[in-house]
Amino acid sequence: MSGESWAIIANPVAGRSRAERHAGLLASAIEQKGEPVVVSLTAGAGDAEELARTAANSGATRIVACGGDGTVHEVVNGIKSSANDGDGIALGIISTGRCNDLNFALGLPQDSTEAVDYLVRSEVRTVDLGRIGDRYFTTIATLGFDSEVSKYVADGSPPRFLRGTPAYLYGAVIKLIKYRSQWVSLKGDFGEFEGAVFLAATGNTTRYGGRMKVTPSAIIDDGLLDVCLVRPVPRLEVLRMLPKTFRGRHVDHPAVSMYQTRRLEIDSREPLSLWADGELITQTPATIEVVPRGLSVLVPPGG
Numbered sequence: 001m002s003g004e005s006w007a008i009i010a011n012p013v014a015g016r017s018r019a020e021r022h023a024g025l026l027a028s029a030i031e032q033k034g035e036p037v038v039v040s041l042t043a044g045a046g047d048a049e050e051l052a053r054t055a056a057n058s059g060a061t062r063i064v065a066c067g068g069d070g071t072v073h074e075v076v077n078g079i080k081s082s083a084n085d086g087d088g089i090a091l092g093i094i095s096t097g098r099c100n101d102l103n104f105a106l107g108l109p110q111d112s113t114e115a116v117d118y119l120v121r122s123e124v125r126t127v128d129l130g131r132i133g134d135r136y137f138t139t140i141a142t143l144g145f146d147s148e149v150s151k152y153v154a155d156g157s158p159p160r161f162l163r164g165t166p167a168y169l170y171g172a173v174i175k176l177i178k179y180r181s182q183w184v185s186l187k188g189d190f191g192e193f194e195g196a197v198f199l200a201a202t203g204n205t206t207r208y209g210g211r212m213k214v215t216p217s218a219i220i221d222d223g224l225l226d227v228c229l230v231r232p233v234p235r236l237e238v239l240r241m242l243p244k245t246f247r248g249r250h251v252d253h254p255a256v257s258m259y260q261t262r263r264l265e266i267d268s269r270e271p272l273s274l275w276a277d278g279e280l281i282t283q284t285p286a287t288i289e290v291v292p293r294g295l296s297v298l299v300p301p302g303g
Contacts, residue, residue, distance in 0.1 A: 009048050010041055010071075011070075022115070026094065027039050029116060046074065048078065062090055063079060063092065064092035067095075091297045094116065098165075101139045118301070122298035131289050137204065138205070139204060142202075142274065143284075144197055145198050168209035168210065189262055190227075197232070221293065224260045225290045228256065229256070237255075262289065
């Protein structure tokens with residue numbers, strides 16, 4: 001890995017300051033290898049994206065996101081919006097968040113200390129991205145009920161002691177009380193669907209919310225997106241289905257259909273929010289598409 005130039009972007013409040021601490025440990029290890037490294041700390045929303053874009057345009061070849069899923073999402077979009085679309089740049093991840101869904105898909109260590117160790121010896125792997133307009137996502141885009149839950153969690157509405165999967169489950173129960181299914185039009189490689197849906201999740205990876213495998217067959221480098229479509233079901237039935245998502249067994253329910261597509265066009269009778277990687281992206285109408293091998297990532301040797 002000689003000749004690489006590193007930029008480490010850390011969210012100082014992530015993981016109770018673990019992100020900043022491990023960013024420093026990685027920087028020290030890189031310096032010992034004789035390679036240049038710059039550590040930057042974020043101060044608010046959007047900073048990680050701007051810092052990543054600046055690092056990419058300044059010649060960094062290794063950009064490490066040190067923080068939670070939101071930090072990773074911003075860094076990916078910063079890399080992809082740089083002058084050369086991120087060509088020649090690989091993303092590294094030190095996850096200090098609660099869900100770490102991309103880590104799971106890539107088979108990366110969940111322990112921050114292990115991440116510091118493998119990153120200095122890492123290899124490059126290319127994986128797919130999802131794209132909605134000019135925004136990129138790495139894991140799952142949500143529409144319908146799961147978007148409502150994502151907003152509830154992102155707004156910090158669950159009790160403060162709940163984080164990650166418990167917060168998502170709490171939000172799901174609360175939002176279920178008043179949620180109404182929405183009419184949508186979906187067009188993809190599988191054909192067309194028009195009608196009311198409880199949710200439609202479009203996965204580049206298998207899970208969201210830390211442990212919920214909503215698109216359990218998704219593969220991050222197969223050039224396809226997996227779509228989980230859930231038609232309207234009674235509230236009690238939703239509560240029965242929720243535990244099954246942890247094993248991906250909800251796909252056996254008669255109200256659930258699974259598809260694969262390279263492109264998904266979405267329209268609705270009223271504007272509906274699309275969230276991806278736990279972040280608000282846009283409203284309908286919208287198009288989701290796969291970007292095959294659109295991102296290079298750093299993985300453990302032999303990984």
